[in-house]
Amino acid sequence: MRVGIKTKCFAFVLGVGILLASPPKTYAQLLTPIEPTVFTQQVSTGALPPVSERIPAEPSIVQVKEPGRYGGSLRMLMGRAKDIRMMIVYGYARLVGYDTSYKLVPDILKSVEESEGRIFTLTLRKGHKWSDGRSFTTEDFRYFWEDVATGKVVSPYGPPKAMLVDGKPPVFELIDDVTVRYTWHKPNPFFLPALAAASPLFIFRPAHYMKNFHARYVAKAELDEKAKAARKRNWRALHFSVDRQYRNDNPDLPTLQPWINTTRPPSERFVFKRNPYYHRIDQLGRQLPYIDEAVINIASAKLIPAKTGSGEADIQARSLQFKNYTFLKRGEKRNGFTVHRWLTAKGAQMALYPNLNASDPEWRKIIRNADFRRALSMSINRYEINEVVFFGLGIEGNNTVLPESPLFDPSYQKRWTSYDLKKANALLDKIGLTKRDDQGVRLLPDGRPMEIVVETAGEDSDQADVLQLLADSWRQVGLKLFTKPTRREVLRRRTIAGATIMSVWFGMENGVPTELSSPEELAPTSDSQFQWPKWGLRFQAGGKGGEPVDMAPARRLAELNANWVVAKDAEARTKIWKEMLEIHADQMFTIGLIAGVPQPVVVSNALRNVPERGVYNWDPGAHFGIYRPDTFWFDRP
Amino acid sequence: MLNYLIRRLATMSVTMLVISAVVFIIIQLPPGDYLTTYIEELKAQGEIVDSKKVEFLRSQYGLDKPMSEQYFVWVTGMLQGDFGYSFEFNLPVSDVVGDRLWLSMVLNFATIIFVYLVAFPIGVYSATHQYSWADHGLTFLGFLGLATPNFLLALILLYFSNVYFGTSIGGLMEPEFIDQPWTVAKMQSVLAHLWVPVVVIGTSGTAGMIRRLRANLLDELQKQYVVTGRAKGLSEGRLLVKYPMRMALNPFIADIGSLLPQVISGSVIVSAVMSLPTTGPMLLSALQSQDMYLAGSFLMFLAMLTVVGMFVSDVLLAVLDPRIRLDGGVRK
Numbered sequence: 001m002r003v004g005i006k007t008k009c010f011a012f013v014l015g016v017g018i019l020l021a022s023p024p025k026t027y028a029q030l031l032t033p034i035e036p037t038v039f040t041q042q043v044s045t046g047a048l049p050p051v052s053e054r055i056p057a058e059p060s061i062v063q064v065k066e067p068g069r070y071g072g073s074l075r076m077l078m079g080r081a082k083d084i085r086m087m088i089v090y091g092y093a094r095l096v097g098y099d100t101s102y103k104l105v106p107d108i109l110k111s112v113e114e115s116e117g118r119i120f121t122l123t124l125r126k127g128h129k130w131s132d133g134r135s136f137t138t139e140d141f142r143y144f145w146e147d148v149a150t151g152k153v154v155s156p157y158g159p160p161k162a163m164l165v166d167g168k169p170p171v172f173e174l175i176d177d178v179t180v181r182y183t184w185h186k187p188n189p190f191f192l193p194a195l196a197a198a199s200p201l202f203i204f205r206p207a208h209y210m211k212n213f214h215a216r217y218v219a220k221a222e223l224d225e226k227a228k229a230a231r232k233r234n235w236r237a238l239h240f241s242v243d244r245q246y247r248n249d250n251p252d253l254p255t256l257q258p259w260i261n262t263t264r265p266p267s268e269r270f271v272f273k274r275n276p277y278y279h280r281i282d283q284l285g286r287q288l289p290y291i292d293e294a295v296i297n298i299a300s301a302k303l304i305p306a307k308t309g310s311g312e313a314d315i316q317a318r319s320l321q322f323k324n325y326t327f328l329k330r331g332e333k334r335n336g337f338t339v340h341r342w343l344t345a346k347g348a349q350m351a352l353y354p355n356l357n358a359s360d361p362e363w364r365k366i367i368r369n370a371d372f373r374r375a376l377s378m379s380i381n382r383y384e385i386n387e388v389v390f391f392g393l394g395i396e397g398n399n400t401v402l403p404e405s406p407l408f409d410p411s412y413q414k415r416w417t418s419y420d421l422k423k424a425n426a427l428l429d430k431i432g433l434t435k436r437d438d439q440g441v442r443l444l445p446d447g448r449p450m451e452i453v454v455e456t457a458g459e460d461s462d463q464a465d466v467l468q469l470l471a472d473s474w475r476q477v478g479l480k481l482f483t484k485p486t487r488r489e490v491l492r493r494r495t496i497a498g499a500t501i502m503s504v505w506f507g508m509e510n511g512v513p514t515e516l517s518s519p520e521e522l523a524p525t526s527d528s529q530f531q532w533p534k535w536g537l538r539f540q541a542g543g544k545g546g547e548p549v550d551m552a553p554a555r556r557l558a559e560l561n562a563n564w565v566v567a568k569d570a571e572a573r574t575k576i577w578k579e580m581l582e583i584h585a586d587q588m589f590t591i592g593l594i595a596g597v598p599q600p601v602v603v604s605n606a607l608r609n610v611p612e613r614g615v616y617n618w619d620p621g622a623h624f625g626i627y628r629p630d631t632f633w634f635d636r637p
Numbered sequence: 638m639l640n641y642l643i644r645r646l647a648t649m650s651v652t653m654l655v656i657s658a659v660v661f662i663i664i665q666l667p668p669g670d671y672l673t674t675y676i677e678e679l680k681a682q683g684e685i686v687d688s689k690k691v692e693f694l695r696s697q698y699g700l701d702k703p704m705s706e707q708y709f710v711w712v713t714g715m716l717q718g719d720f721g722y723s724f725e726f727n728l729p730v731s732d733v734v735g736d737r738l739w740l741s742m743v744l745n746f747a748t749i750i751f752v753y754l755v756a757f758p759i760g761v762y763s764a765t766h767q768y769s770w771a772d773h774g775l776t777f778l779g780f781l782g783l784a785t786p787n788f789l790l791a792l793i794l795l796y797f798s799n800v801y802f803g804t805s806i807g808g809l810m811e812p813e814f815i816d817q818p819w820t821v822a823k824m825q826s827v828l829a830h831l832w833v834p835v836v837v838i839g840t841s842g843t844a845g846m847i848r849r850l851r852a853n854l855l856d857e858l859q860k861q862y863v864v865t866g867r868a869k870g871l872s873e874g875r876l877l878v879k880y881p882m883r884m885a886l887n888p889f890i891a892d893i894g895s896l897l898p899q900v901i902s903g904s905v906i907v908s909a910v911m912s913l914p915t916t917g918p919m920l921l922s923a924l925q926s927q928d929m930y931l932a933g934s935f936l937m938f939l940a941m942l943t944v945v946g947m948f949v950s951d952v953l954l955a956v957l958d959p960r961i962r963l964d965g966g967v968r969k
Contacts, residue, residue: 268815
C-alpha cells in the first residue's frame with residue numbers, strides 16, 4: 001500500500017525517450033460531446049456550463065467495448081468507513097495509468113516525455129477542470145512542490161520518497177500553463193509507476209482550494225481562527241486534514257476522479273456523485289462515467305459476503321473470500337448477479353513469515369537457521385491444505401513467482417516443499433533441537449518448550465483453518481503451534497518491535513513480474529516485510545532506525561536489489577531476478593503455503609463492460625481500476 | 638427515604654469515579670498507544686516517519702504526559718461535558734457518537750420490553766400449570782434460548798428475514814435511509830430491522846426471567862394465604878392476580894439492575910456481528926485501535942447505564958413493595 005517504492009508491473013516498457021500520447025487531435029474534433037442526462041436540467045438553467053465547455057479541449061477519448069447508457073447507482077460494500085479511499089482506487093483517474101495489458105499510458109496527462117530515465121516532461125490537457133469547475137493547471141503542481149512537498153512547515157520531513165533519488169529531490173521547472181518538468185540527477189524508475197499506483201503519489205493539489213488553508217496565502221489571524229473553528233491545533237494540522245486526496249474524506253476537496261464524495265464522515269453510507277468536469281469521453285462523445293452515482297455502504301467485513309449474496313452490491317470483490325464462493329453461487333438466480341472467478345496475482349495466498357528480527361535471542365538464533373525454516377516447510381502438508389480449504393484449486397508450493405511469469409522455474413516453487421516428516425525431524429535433530437519434554441515437544445536450548453505463536457491480522461478466517469491443519473502436522477515433528485489473531489496495525493507494530501516470532505500474511509504482491517519489475521519485494525526494503533522488518537526499516541528510513549542486515553544471504557539480496565536499479569539491460573536484470581529467486585527458494589525466508597486461489601467477483605447481471613475473467617490485483621491493477629469502472633453501465637430500462 | 642436517596646447517589650458517584658479509573662487503566666494496559674497505530678498507517682501510505690515527528694505528534698496529542706495527568710484531564714473534561722477527542726475519526730467524541738447513543742438505547746430498551754412481554758405470561762402459565770405438557774414444552778424452549786449462542790441465532794435470523802421478508806442484512810435500517818431525515822418510512826424500516834437483534838439479545842434474558850418467575854410463583858402458590866383465599870371462595874384468576882403474583886413480581890423489578898448490563902454486553906457482540914449502527918461495533922474498534930477517549934467514553938456510558946439501572950430498580954422496589962424498608966435494618 002505504499003506509494004512509490006513498489007514498482008510492480010506485469011510488463012511495462014518505457015524506453016528512453018518514448019513518447020506516450022493520446023490519439024491524434026483531429027479525431028477529438030470530429031466528436032460532438034453528449035450531455036449526461038442528469039445534468040440537462042442544470043445546464044438549461046445555466047447552473048452548469050454545457051458539456052463541451054466542461055470537458056478539456058483535448059479530452060481523453062476511450063474506445064469502450066460496449067458504449068453504454070447513463071444512469072443508475074453502483075452499490076458497493078466496505079468494511080470500514082476508512083475504505084472510502086477505495087473510490088480513489090476504483091476511480092483510477094491517474095496522471096499516467098496502466099492499461100489492461102499493464103502498459104503505462106497517459107490518462108489525466110496528455111503526454112509524458114521521458115528521457116534518459118531521469119527527465120520527465122508532463123503535459124496537461126488544455127482546458128482541464130477540477131470537479132468544482134476551476135482550471136487544473138501547472139499551478140496545481142507548483143503548489144504541491146513548493147508549498148507542500150518542500151514547504152518547511154507543511155512537510156518538515158521533505159518530499160515523498162518516490163521523488164527522491166539517493167535522497168536528492170528533482171529540479172522542478174514550470175514551463176507553461178500545461179507543461180512541467182522534473183529532472184533528477186540519476187534515473188528514477190519509480191516515478192511513473194508511483195503515479196499509476198493503486199494508492200498513487202499525488203504530485204498536484206487543487207491549489208485554489210488549498211491556498212485557503214496555507215499561511216503563505218492567508219493572514220495568520222484568519223487562519224488561526226479557521227483552525228480553531230475546526231478544532232485543529234494549528235494551521236498545519238488543518239491543512240493536513242483537508243488535504244487527504246487518497247483518504248477521500250473531505251467532500252469540499254476538488255478532485256479529478258470520475259465520482260466525487262458527497263458525504264462527510266462519520267457515516268455508514270457514502271454517496272459519490274458524478275464529476276461534471278471529468279476528462280474522459282467514449283468514442284461516441286458521451287462524457288464518462290456512465291453511472292451517475294456510486295454508493296458505499298459500510299458493514300462489518302464479516303457480514304459482507306452474506307449481504308453480497310443477498311444482492312446488496314452491484315459489484316463486489318473486497319471482503320469476499322474464496323470460501324464464500326459456493327454461498328454466493330447459490331444466491332445468483334434469486335438476486336440476479338453472477339459470480340466470476342478472477343485470477344489473483346499474489347506469489348502466495350498465504351505464507352508464513354518467521355521473524356528474523358525477533359527480539360527473543362533464543363528464538364532469533366533458531367529462526368535464522370535455514371535448516372530450521374526448511375524443516376518447518378517440509379512438515380507442512382500442502383496437499384491436505386489445498387484439498388480441505390481450497391477444493392484443490394490452489395497451487396501447492398512456495399511463495400515465489402507464478403508459472404505465468406517468464407522468470408518462473410519449477411524448482412523455485414517446489415524446493416523444500418515435499419511433505420516429509422522424517423527428513424524434517426532429521427533436520428531439526430541436526431541443528432541440535434534434540435531435547436523433548438514429556439509430551440514430545442522439542443525444547444529450546446534454554447529449556448522452554450518450542451511453542452510457536454503464529455500471529456495473524458485476524459482478517460482472513462481461512463488463515464485460522466489452515467493454521468489449525470498446520471498445528472497437527474507440526475506436532476508430529478515436535479513443535480507446538482498456537483494462533484493469535486490481532487489486528488493488522490497491531491501485527492505490524494509487534495513484528496517491527498520483534499515481539500512476534502512468526503506471522504502469516506499474503507505472499508509476494510506481484511507473482512507475475514518480468515525482469516523490468518522491481519525485485520525490491522525480495523530484498524529487505526520495507527518495515528512491512530514481516531520476515532525482516534528491522535532491516536527493511538533501516539533501508540526505508542535511509543540508514544536511520546531499524547537494524548543493519550547481519551545475515552549474508554539477506555545482505556546479498558539487498559545488494560542485488562541495488563544492482564537492479566542501475567542495471568543496464570534485460571539480461572543483467574533477468575540474472576539479478578533469477579539469483580534473488582534462487583536465494584529465496586533455498587533460504588525459505590518466507591514459507592509459502594498455497595498460491596493461485598481465485599478471487600470471487602460478484603457482478604450484477606445488469607452491469608455491462610465488466611470483464612468475466614480479469615486479474616484481481618492491488619498494484620498494478622488497482623483491483624477494478626484498470627478495467628475502468630467509469631465505463632461500466634447498467635443495462636436496465 | 639430522602640436520606641437513602643442521597644446516600645445512594647453518593648455511592649453512585651464514587652462508583653463511577655472508581656469505574657472511570659479502572660476503565661482508563663485497562664484501556665492503557667496494552668503496549669503502545671493510538672499513535673503507534675496511526676504511525677503505522679502513515680507508513681502504510683508510504684510516508685517515512687521520523688522519530689522527531691513521532692515525538693512532536695505525541696506531544697500534540699498529549700500522550701507524552703504521565704498517565705495520572707492524562708486521566709485527570711479526561712475526567713475533568715467529562716464533568717464539563719467534553720468527552721475528549723477521537724484520534725481515529727479526527728473529531729470530538731461527541732460528534733462521532735451522534736445517533737449511535739440513542740439508537741443503542743432504543744435497542745436496549747426494546748429488548749427489555751421484549752423480555753418482559755414474553756417472559757411474564759409464559760412464566761405465570763408454566764407456574765400455574767406445573768408439570769403439564771405446556772410447562773415442559775415451554776421450559777424446553779426456555780433452555781434452548783439460554784443455550785443458543787447469540788451470534789449464531791443472529792446469523793440464522795438475518796438470513797431467513799432476508800429470504801422471506803426481504804429485509805437487508807445487518808444494520809438497523811435499509812441502506813437508503815442512512816443519514817436521511819426521520820420519516821415514517823424510515824421508522825418502519827428501523828422497526829423491520831429492530832426485531833432481529835431484539836429477539837437475539839433478548840432470548841437468553843427471557844429464558845432466565847421465565848425460570849425465575851416460575852420458581853418464585855411456585856413458592857408463593859404453596860403458601861397458606863393462597864389456600865385461605867381459595868377456601869374463602871375466591872376465583873382462581875382473581876386469587877392469582879391479587880396475591881401470589883404480586884409477590885412474585887419482585888424479581889421483575891429487581892432484575893432491571895442485572896438485566897441492563899446483561900443486555901448491554903450482549904448487545905455489543907450482537908451489534909458487531911450484525912453491524913448495527915449502535916455503540917457496540919464502534920466501542921470494539923475503538924478498543925482495538927486504542928482510541929482511548931472514544932473507547933473510554935463508551936465504557937463510561939455503559940457503566941453509567943448499569944449503575945443507573947441498579948439505582949432505579951432499588952428505588953422502584955422500595956416504592957412498590959412496602960415490606961422493604963430502607964432506613965432501618967442496619968444492626969449495630
